[in-house]
Amino acid sequence: MWDWQGKELKAKVLYSAKGLATQILISGEADYFLLDCGDGTTRDLSSTGLPWVDKLLAILITHDHPDHTGGIFSLLTFLRLRGRKRELFILTPDGNLTERVRFYRDLIFGGFPYEVEVKVVEEHLRFRFQDLVVQPFKAIHREKTEVFGTGGFKKAVGYLLCGKSGEKIAYTGDTGWYPGIDCYFKGVDLALIEATFDFPKGSERHLTVEQAKDLGKLSKHAILIHR
Ligand SMILES: [Zn+2]
Structure with missing residues (x-):
């Protein structure tokens, strides 16, 4: 069922x-x-049978556009229904989400039976989990x-993930090209790259x-997404 399997890490779009x-x-x-959490995430996760x-x-959000965050609240609610006790982390470049998660939790009678910690990320500030080091870029x-025409710039990041064995996955999130973006994709085991425009x-x-x-050519394997 996985779209890509390395020695240690696996990925499924x-x-x-x-x-x-x-x-x-x-x-x-x-x-x-999870890399981003758009509409239907709970349905998609449940249909894997995993x-x-x-x-x-942890949920790693690249930016606060609804197609990347629209599934968060239904997912939080589903975890509550299923009696999850384990703490959940949400990483996001936009502090906005901290307030929204708190507001939503307080709206629900009894709150969540698990902790949700929203961490606001900055470029190059690394987060270390047991299995992964996460570096936003x-x-x-x-x-x-x-x-409404062209909107303002979003607080947005991509993520470089590094497993215990050194295996690497890079994810662009949504981004235009800029000089230096290629350095995050050189030699990575898997690149997940948005390819929106023809x-x-x-x-x-x-x-x-x-x-x-x-x-994608800079990486060992590439999957183009966001088409
Ligand atoms: Zn976007």
């Missing part, structure tokens, strides 16, 4: 489509990690909509397929 949702499951030696309710340790991202439509929003392929 649960779902990824631009503007709709993106969620990717990463398995370490013992724990699971014991994710207890094994999921720079992403450049803004949206453009039919009605043709260039402004470098501050997304990568083109061609740019994504160029990044």
Whole structure:
């Protein structure tokens, strides 16, 4: 069922489509990690048949656009229903989410039977879990909509994940191309790369397929997503 299996780490793109949702499951030696948590994440995780309710340790959010975060509250509620006790971590570059998770937890009678710790990440500030070291890196991202035009820059990151054996996975999140982005993808075992645009439509929003392929060539294996 995995889309990629290394010696230690595994990855499954649960779902990824631009503007709709993106969620990717990463398995370490013992724990699971989610890269982004778009709409339908709980459904997608449940349909794997994996014991994710207890094994999921952290959700790594790249930016606070709904197609990357829209599934968080239904997931938190499902874990509550299933009686999870284990602490859950949410990493995000946008402190906004801290307040929203707190607000949502307080809305629910009795709160959650497990702790949720939201950690606001900064570029290059590493987080160490038992199975993974997580390093956020720079992403450049803004949206453009039919009605409101081009929006402001989001607080956005990509993630470089390093397993105990040194195996590496790099994930762009949503980002335009910038000089230096390639350094995070050189030699990694798996690259998960957004490839939103068929043709260039402004470098501050997304990568083109061609740019994504160029990044992918630097890695040992690449999966293009967010199409
Ligand atoms: Zn986005």
